[in-house]
Structures are given as C-alpha cells and as structure tokens.
Amino acid sequence: MKESSAFLTTLAAIVGASNVLTDPALVAAYLVEPRGLFHGRALAVARPGSTAEVAAVVATCAKAGVAIVPQGGDTGLVGGQVPDASGQQLIVSLRRLNRIREVDVEAEAMIVEAGVTLAEAQAAATAVDRLFPLSLASEGSCTIGGNLSTNAGGVAVLAYGNARELALGVEVVLADGRIANLLSKLRKDNTGYDLKDLFIGAEGTLGIITAASLKLYPAPRARSTAFVGLADPERALALLRMARRRFGQAVTSFELMPRIGLEFVFAYAPGSRDPLAKPHPWYTLMELSSQDEAGLDEPLTALLGEALDQGTIADAALAATIQQRGAFWRLREDMSDAQKPQGGSIKHDVSVPLGAVPAFLSEASAAVAAFMPGARVVAFGHLGDGNIHFNVSQPPGADKQAYLEQWGAMNAVVHGVVARHSGSISAEHGIGALKRELLKQVKDPVALDVMRALKRALDPAGLLNPGKVL
C-alpha cells in the first residue's frame, strides 16, 4: 500500500494530481465497455497531457513493475481497453492528447494526437477541403489512437483501406518509456523495417501510440447513393462486380443488409421507413464518390437499370437529396443498436474471401439453425470487404442470460464455417480479451510464435496491456 502510494505520488508529479484518478466514482466510467461483457478494476487512471508525460508515466510503471492498459475513447468491442480484475493495472487514458498538431495541405497529410476523436480528425480535413476517409459508427467518441491500435475498418475500406492504410506514420512510447518518432509525411520511405505497421493493430501491447501522421484525400464533389433490394447475397456480389468494373475505386461503400435487420430498425428507430415499395430478402447500400460536380447519378441509374433487366436486382432507390441519403445510411447505422431490444445478441466480426461470402452466409445460417432453432441471424456489414457482422439474436421469448451463456458454443458453430472458407474470426474489431483464447486455436502456430517473439523483444516485462491479444 505504501509502495502503491509512492507510485501514485510519482504519477501525480508527472501529470498533475487532478489527472490521477483513484476515486471509484471517477474511475468507474473507465472500467466498462460498450457491450458490457468486460468489467475490471484498476489501481488508478492516469491522464497524461503530452507525449512526454506518457513517456514519463510508462517509465515510472516500468520501474515499479506496474502493468498498463492504454485507453482511448473506450468504444472497442473486444475488451482491449478494460483492465483485468486484479485492481493492480494502471489505465492510461490518452484522451487529453487531443491536439491537431499540424494540417499540411501541400503534403496531403495531418499530424494529430492519439486522443483526437475520429470526428475531430474528419472535421480538420474538411476544414481544408480534404477528406480523411475513415468512417465508422462510433466516430463521435472513438479516438485516432484507438482507431490505429485496433486497425479500425468501417464503411469506406473498399476504396480507401483500413486505418493502417490511412496512416503515414506514428509516434510511439515504448515499454521502457522511450519515444520512437516514426511520424512522417512521406508517401514513400524504404529506410528499414516497417515499424509503423507493427504498432498499428497491436492493441497497445507493443507500445502506446501517442500521435499519428494521417493521409488527406481530395474531398469528393458529389456522391451517388443507392438503396437496392435483391433476392440473395450472390446477386449482391454480382452487383458489386458490375459496379467495380464500371466505376472502379469510385465505389466507396458497398454494404449488405438482411430484411430482418431492416425490420429490427423499423421497430427500433421512430420515423424510419422502407425506401422500397415491397420487402426484399436482402439489401445493399452502395455509394459512389466523384470528383466531378456532375456526379455519377446518371451512369449509376443506367447500371441499376441494366442490373434490373438482368434480374440481378429487384428494385432500387437513388437518394435524390442529402436528407434521403442520410435516411438510407441511418438504416445501416442503426442496425447494431436495433438488435438490443430484441434480447441477447451473440456477435461475430468475420471475413472471408469476397467470392465466398454467399456460401459462408448460407452455411453459417444453416449451422446456427441446427444448433439453436429459433435463433435469428442478423448478418450485415461491409460486403465489399468480405466482412460480415454475423450477429445472432436470441429466439423470441428466450431467457437472455441463458442465451448469452451459449456465446462460446455459438462462436464455435459460426467460426467453424469461417475456418472452412479460410476466413478471419476478427475482421475489424481486433482480439482484445474477448478473442484471445480463440486466436490460439485459429492462428498459424508459427505465426503465433513470431508474435510471441516480437512481444518478448519489445515488452520483455510484459507490462503493456497484458492479457490482450496474446
């Protein structure tokens, strides 16, 4: 206790007493995560205000042997940002590192700190008539540090890539408290190993990202958004192929939704309505972006007409106004929250090779039906990336807790089908605490060994987010 008190005093000297939280009422908000699956305890929360302070905090932890759980906007879905139950881990919140250090329009880059929210980063790009394309549901509260530590995906990966592809460089505090300056505004730099990408997606287990250099893109001048009804995922994939052939990288989003998901949204979101006259088994929300102010409504209409004639699609609506586009997107964005009133939901964030999506969907749905008759599959997501959020809502009227106790068994059913298609059990959410045991089962054992060797090399004492990933 005395030791612990000395440790906290040292932290207070670094970050200021008001930025070392120990009051349970203040700490509580840092101990939970959006899905309520993980709940830990913490020695304290440290809130450094600069990279130098992060470095000093980490060095202090290294000396004291205190484990660190880095935390950004606390929106992660796999428990990576939550401490364990020991009460001996220090949460290091990066939220006070919230400066946009530099927006360099000429270099098409900006340097932002880890605690800047994604929405703030997007706004900084918009302010100079540029686009920072990363876009996901929690963008109002998730932070750039978390986005990079988890290699976030979202709705624009098809054209722009994952968070990893949007970063030119990072600044990282290492396990011993040293600062590695890998910030760069260069588009090409082949001077040595790709350290940036080692820290991106490592979920804070190899170092703490404190800032990043991010790519800026030309801001699109027009968007064309279509809400399409169709018979099955095969046809959705055929439409994607037609669109990619005709529009290439201008296809910036291509989302898949099932009828049941739409019905959940209608029940959940007042004022939501079906854009199409009749119900269809499946839907895609596709968006094209153009640098031409004339936009692509006309050729998109032609393409949809052709798809209709061929029987690829059954119906389609093109957004005529910004309001209509917003309404289309809200149907997609509300699909996660709309599952909550339907009782327990067991989640799977999976990917398979693009062409295997239809087979995966039918096989996994059949496997779930066999495993638990009445369970309702709500499979939606980023078809263009082969990434499906294969969520399973409980049978109507079932006991929620008893249902959720089937989490692991249901996972095994679904992930078995994923494995048959050489897919991934975590397409965009990461491993965290939730999928750590799963990882050992599915990952190439040699690759796992390499991961362990890297962890030992960069964090020999195992103090950076222990119990996560590995």
Added chain:
Amino acid sequence: MKESSAFLTTLAAIVGASNVLTDPALVAAYLVEPRGLFHGRALAVARPGSTAEVAAVVATCAKAGVAIVPQGGDTGLVGGQVPDASGQQLIVSLRRLNRIREVDVEAEAMIVEAGVTLAEAQAAATAVDRLFPLSLASEGSCTIGGNLSTNAGGVAVLAYGNARELALGVEVVLADGRIANLLSKLRKDNTGYDLKDLFIGAEGTLGIITAASLKLYPAPRARSTAFVGLADPERALALLRMARRRFGQAVTSFELMPRIGLEFVFAYAPGSRDPLAKPHPWYTLMELSSQDEAGLDEPLTALLGEALDQGTIADAALAATIQQRGAFWRLREDMSDAQKPQGGSIKHDVSVPLGAVPAFLSEASAAVAAFMPGARVVAFGHLGDGNIHFNVSQPPGADKQAYLEQWGAMNAVVHGVVARHSGSISAEHGIGALKRELLKQVKDPVALDVMRALKRALDPAGLLNPGKVL
C-alpha cells in the same frame, strides 16, 4: 573444406545436384548487380524449387552456421542481393519458385511464388481482365519476392500504393527453417500483429518470402496520357493539385522530368523525339485511368486548357494513339539508361513531403553546383509521391573514376538538403549494402534500436542477409 563439402552434399540432396552451383562460370552472374557497384564471392548458389526446399536449405544453413543471401531477379539497386567478399555466404536464388499458384477472380486476389517475374504477375492478372498495378522499369526480370522484400515503388504508386499495399499476405521461411503461412485472400483481418508488413521491405534480413497473395484491381477501360511542358516544379505541383482535385484517384501516374534528362534521352535513344514544339525547362507525364470506355480525354483536355490559360503550364500534348502513349512513356523509361553514355552518375533515391519538392530541387541543385561546378543534375521521378531520383552526372570530360570517388561526399551534400525537409534517403530502392552506414546517421536512434531488437528476435544467429539494412 571437408565441412563445406558435406554441407554442399546436403544441399544437393535437398535441391538436386544440378541446382547447387559452384562452378565460377555459373556462379558469376549471381555475384554482380545492375550498377556494378557491388561484387562479392559466394560459397555456392542454391536454387530450391519449392517452399519446402527453401525451408530445408535454410534449416541446413542454420545448423551449419552458414549465412544466406536471398536473390530474386537480381535487379536491386542497393546491393541487397549480392554476397560479401568472404566467399562464405550462400546465395539462395528464388527464381525456380515460379508458379502462379492460384488466380481467384472472385476474391480479387492471386497467389504467386517469389520467383514469378513482375511482368508474369501482371500478365496473369491481364489474362482474367484484371490489373496488378505494380509497374517499374525492370518488370521483365525483377521478381515478386524481390519486389516485396524491397517494397518496390514505380509509376503507379500515386493511385495504388507501394508493393506493400498490393500484398494481402506472404509465405515466409524463417531463420530456423520453419514456414510461416501468412498467405491470405482477406481484405480485412485483425487477428494479431501485422507480420506481413514486417517481412515486406526487410530485404531478406528477417525471413525469406517464398510466395505472396496479391490484390487484383478492375482493369481500366481507357487511359489518357499527357506530356506537358512547364516552367518549374512549383507549376508541376500546381498541376498535380488541379488534377487530383478534379480526378482524384483516377490520376494514376504523375512523373516529373527535366529538360536535360530529355536531351540525354534524345542522344541515347534513336528515333526518340520531343512531343512538344519548343523546349521547356521541365516536363510532366501524367496519366489518368478510367473504368469508362469513353475515357477522360475530354475533361483532361479541358483541365490542361485551364492550366494553360492560368499560366500553370506552357504546352501539352495528349496521346492520340497507343503508339504515341508508348513513345511518351519511353522518354520517361529511358531516362535512367540515357545517363550511362554521359559518364559517371551519382544516384540519390530520395523523397520529401509533396509540397517540399520544389524547394528541395532548387536547394539541392544549388548545393551540388557549389560542391562541384559543372556537375549535371538530372532530377526526375515520381512527383506524385514526392519521390525524386536526384541523379548527378559528371561534368563533361571529367574522369569517371575520380568522379565516382566523390559518391559519399556528393551524397552528403544532397542528403543534407533532404534532411532539412524531413525527407527519406531511400524512397523506393531500400538500404541494402549501399546505404547501411547512411541509415545509422539519419534514422531515429530509438527506431534503429527497435529494428535491432526485431532482428535479434527473428534471426538471433544473424544468418539472414547479414550486412544488409542493419
């Protein structure tokens, strides 16, 4: 000698006697590189025919303590593929790993072995009406394994990224002979550390890439290519900005060339001619790609007209035929070879933040003029990526050997200017043996330490391409 003989016998048992070369006449071709700067000796050349054979060769070397120099098409420009002078290193040529294992159009991916040439990989994509966008001068002989090991760049990085961004996964033989299967056809996979990118660009010092999963893109239906004359690099950058704003990612190449480079090409390549009526101080070769068969000639013509009116450009020619496009591109592609008849050339493969290119060019040219009056700067390259091949031809009539002895001193002059602009001393060619000492001077010392820790973790005995990179 006896030990060495037993070692070679073991190798022969693995790859076949005819694939262990020791005859100096046969080995000679593996000991030199395109620029003739490096020339080593080798214990032998082993030519495995499969990943399993590579693994067995590496395991044999690990046991015997023999260092390995992996080699692909032997086109690298920094000596990374050449053994040292000891005669104790084994060259492992990957060229016999030349199978295209799979082209999966539905997954928009193909899996090819390390020894497949870039041109063969491009052709495999073309055969299924897709594009593999990596494109560079040596594509007829360079191999995918080398492209990835050096994270090659080329003329389409602006729209598609470096070699790294074009790979979905790799298969790697580790230092102990184990095979890490990181092949994947997934667009999204957040299951653990990004091992793929650690091996890509590591120049064979952390493992040997034996195969790769590569992205396929929709094949463009039309290209529009313009050869533009202008007064200075500032204006070239302004034109790039106009083009990116108007055409976004459809701008697939944007190359910069100086008048002197064009004159060197005229002198070197019979039949080459100036596409423009009058000489201009600088030129850009810009190319747009479109999925629309109608192409972008019309809006490009409009953009160039606007740029002419504004005084951004002085003249422009649009390629009207495929032959004309080819002629434009040959002017750019011949620019390296055209320097050879002009005597010694000291090379710099540098990058700076995009907006800093004009300042870099004028400052570096002034510094060279001050250092060596009469030396002729031929600065050309990938303006869209901020990557300039800042080559300096000897003063006319100077002694070539004496000139080349100034390599290090000239480097110091140019790299000093690069450093002032936070640039890179190796934008796309890598470190190899050529820039190993330079790297120590310019790299963040903490980053260098991390690199060393990774090397120790993955190749503790230091047998993978020793003396390269680190």
